[in-house]
Amino acid sequence: MPQPNSSEADFDLLDVPPAPAVHYAEQALLGALLLEPDRIQALGTLHPADFANAGHLAVFDAMTTLTPPPPEVHTSKPLWLTAVLEHARPAARGLTAAYLHQLVGACPDPAHAPAYAAIVRAGHARRTLRAHAEHLVHTAGDPMLEDQPSAALTAADRLAGVLDHLAGRLPAHSSTLPRTPAPAHPVCDPDNEDVEDERLLLAALCARPTEAARWLQPADFAEPLHGQLFRCLLDVDRRGDPVDPVTVLWQAQHQGLITPTLPPAELLGMLTDGSTATTEHSVELILRRAMLTRAHTTGLTVLAYAQDDTNTTGQLLTGTRRALADLTAVRHRWQRAIDPIPARTAQRQTPVSPRAGPPPPLAKPASVVRAAR
CATH class of the missing domain: 1.10.860.10 (DNAb Helicase; Chain A)
Structure with missing residues (x-):
């Protein structure tokens, strides 16, 4: 055999x-x-x-x-x-x-x-996916690894390859997503240096819009509040209004972000004084962290699905494809932010496996993410 x-x-x-x-x-x-x-x-x-x-x-x-x-x-x-x-x-x-x-x-x-x-x-399919998911969790969660992003993406690629191989051995049929709740995203320490980097980037974008921010999405921010503020910044620009700390604060009020524990003066302070931030470098760092976080969450998600014996094999494969597709989307945005032209060329030459899910189409860039004139 x-x-x-x-x-x-x-x-x-x-x-x-x-x-x-x-x-x-x-x-x-x-x-x-x-x-x-x-x-x-x-x-x-x-x-x-x-x-x-x-x-x-x-x-x-x-x-x-x-x-x-x-x-x-x-x-x-x-x-x-x-x-x-x-x-x-x-x-x-x-x-x-x-x-x-x-x-x-x-x-x-x-x-x-x-x-x-x-x-x-x-x-065997369940045990194999579980073993590769555990490896992805370990790789994406170990900051001591040399070139951790490459190691995490290699582990994700191996998981995707194994998924394709196993799907070819098992009966092809449509299936629903697993009923197992996906693990929650990790909560970031408010004193973490990453959170301060995000705050400085928001202030810098309010002062000096940059094209590099076109690759960011609100979910990329480790601190949920920062992601909501970035969404407010995008909403202001889509309306055609000028972007600055005051206009973003006004939009934040409509989104219910101003509360007794977060008064407008404090929120306004978060959106100012970004002069020390290098926006392009900060965007790359945030996307790198978002990619590693997504890789770690993807491994935890597949592991949770595989450990739940009530999930059928079809549900396990379907859930794994969905989790890998979410990781692929963040991965492509990070790679394009680092080096847009080679990343697009590589994507044309080596398309992502359809089982892992294609990346979603990129939204049309708003003027706030174009270089300021």
Whole structure:
């Protein structure tokens, strides 16, 4: 049989616990093949690595390596069971003949072997996505990594590649999104240096609009209030009004941002004195942080979906595609902000996989994000 995709083999999936029902499906499948070994031809693509149990992996590997005896010999002598046991035992030292007989007893009907194999494949898909999601969470959340953005995007690309591979092995059907609640975005410490950078950028944009800000969206800001103020700034410009701290404050009032705990004088102070901020550099930093935050949240989201056994495999794949599509959108804006021309050229040469979701069309730039004359 062909070997599994190399991108899946980088993780030891035997360390990932299977869903409860998968264990019994593995037993039933192996029992069916011990009873009627010729049924292995009807299983479709199935690899030993698809099994969650190391002993089951060794038994199936033996079955795919050995040649079954002729049917008339198989029905009269236990040659097949003995051969499988001898071949699998070096890789599964605790394996016994009694356990193989237990596998036989665990099979309700050998004719249902293809259905059992489908469950095994689905369980492997869940464990694989879970392992790659955990890797993405670790990579995107480790600031000590050298070139963390590249490492996080590489992990996301590998997750997308594995998703495409697994989707090709499983039945194609439309599905709804998982019912599992997606994890909330992390709350930023108000004293964090990133929050101060965002405040300075808002003040700088009120004083000196710049084209670099065209790649920003309100959701990119770590502090929700800053994202709301950036939306106010865009709204003022879309109306054709001049942009400055006072006009943005007026729009903020309409959005309900002025409260007893955030009086207008304090809000106005946040929108002034941005002379020390380099807007282009600040935009790049905010987009870089937004991309890493989205990558981390994407990993957590896929992990939450994979850990919830009530989600069907179709829901898991659909939810993973949606999460990756959201990351792809932020990724492209960050890359274009860094170097717009090469990023657009690379996008034409290597289009994003449709399974990962295309980036949304960019909004028409407003004059506030064009260079001031």
